[in-house]
Amino acid sequence: MNILSKTPSFTRQVFCTINQQIRFLSQNKTAVSNNRQQSELRFTLPNGNLSKEQRQEYEKNGFLVIRNLVKAKTLDHFRERFQQVCVGIVKVPGMTVMKDVAIAKSEFADGEKAITKIQDFTLDDELFKYCCEPEIVKYVENFTGPNIMAMHTMLINKPPDPGTQSSRHPLHQDLYYFPFRPADRIVCAWTAMETINRENGCLVVIPGSHTGELEVHEYPKWKGGVNKMYHGIQKFDPNQKMVHLHMETGDTVFFHPLLIHGSGTNRSSRFRKAISCHYADSACEYIECKDGVQDFISKEVTDIFRKKTGLQDAQFEDVWRIKSRLVKGERINL
Numbered sequence: 001m002n003i004l005s006k007t008p009s010f011t012r013q014v015f016c017t018i019n020q021q022i023r024f025l026s027q028n029k030t031a032v033s034n035n036r037q038q039s040e041l042r043f044t045l046p047n048g049n050l051s052k053e054q055r056q057e058y059e060k061n062g063f064l065v066i067r068n069l070v071k072a073k074t075l076d077h078f079r080e081r082f083q084q085v086c087v088g089i090v091k092v093p094g095m096t097v098m099k100d101v102a103i104a105k106s107e108f109a110d111g112e113k114a115i116t117k118i119q120d121f122t123l124d125d126e127l128f129k130y131c132c133e134p135e136i137v138k139y140v141e142n143f144t145g146p147n148i149m150a151m152h153t154m155l156i157n158k159p160p161d162p163g164t165q166s167s168r169h170p171l172h173q174d175l176y177y178f179p180f181r182p183a184d185r186i187v188c189a190w191t192a193m194e195t196i197n198r199e200n201g202c203l204v205v206i207p208g209s210h211t212g213e214l215e216v217h218e219y220p221k222w223k224g225g226v227n228k229m230y231h232g233i234q235k236f237d238p239n240q241k242m243v244h245l246h247m248e249t250g251d252t253v254f255f256h257p258l259l260i261h262g263s264g265t266n267r268s269s270r271f272r273k274a275i276s277c278h279y280a281d282s283a284c285e286y287i288e289c290k291d292g293v294q295d296f297i298s299k300e301v302t303d304i305f306r307k308k309t310g311l312q313d314a315q316f317e318d319v320w321r322i323k324s325r326l327v328k329g330e331r332i333n334l
């Protein structure tokens with residue numbers, strides 16, 4: 001049993017924060033004592049495979065693109081598996097299937113064309129292979145350390161926009177959805193399964209935004225409708241520099257969970273596919289998300305989970321305990 005589960009929430013949060021500080025300091029001990037410049041690198045770990053330049057780039061921008069990291073053949077395998085999931089040949093326990101708000105109303109869309117995203121495929125051994133791809137994990141270790149959990153997985157099938165602009169994904173920070181910390185030991189790997197550019201709705205990021213706070217998120221008031229769970233940041237400076245990430249098949253971007261990002265309208269006539277996994281150091285701690293910026297999302301997700309599973313006492317962290325899976329090393333807290 002988790003010894004913190006009976007502790008009042010304030011004490012629990014203080015305890016977690018102290019724990020996180022101790023862990024952060026111990027992970028960086030060598031760098032702190034040996035090299036002043038390295039100790040200033042907060043978002044990457046000294047024991048990884050990144051070059052000094054790559055570490056500096058991630059520290060500054062909050063993201064790092066590695067070209068041609070995953071083989072096209074490997075991605076084809078995930079594409080086929082996705083198609084089998086869509087037509088119901090493969091059933092994955094705990095997986096969420098999402099439909100675009102505009103397409104969901106159409107009687108004509110079927111199979112792959114009806115599905116805009118699958119989420120939480122960790123219990124499917126074939127799709128889980130993405131999370132374990134050695135080339136990806138080698139990079140992930142630079143952010144999480146050696147004990148790696150796959151916390152959140154998605155295969156995004158962005159549909160051609162039906163004219164509603166509902167295929168857009170509003171600007172958001174992924175940490176908003178996560179009840180575990182510290183944020184710096186969490187990283188997303190997002191791989192393009194085909195050429196992704198401004199025409200078919202590439203990722204757009206605000207470089208450096210990972211150094212900011214977790215912002216208030218809410219459903220955007222878009223005329224064409226908004227997809228379920230697509231909360232966004234409403235207050236941001238429209239003059240901030242934004243970068244559109246043009247990617248080719250297999251290119252992978254690693255990004256920090258506070259990085260503000262979203263994706264554009266798919267103006268092409270084809271579905272646009274990407275696959276992603278959020279990884280975390282298994283020594284991260286669950287936190288209380290009530291009465292704060294994450295209150296709304298934690299209630300929304302927990303309610304859906306309770307309805308789906310019938311587990312009326314389930315808490316937000318239980319949703320995450322169930323769907324996460326160890327990739328490498330030891331499962332410590334998560």
Ligand SMILES: O=C(O)CCC(=O)C(=O)O
Pocket residue numbers: 154156158169174203261262263274
């Ligand atoms: O692939 C995309 O369109 C963006 C996905 C994304 O940012 C998310 O689902 O959190």
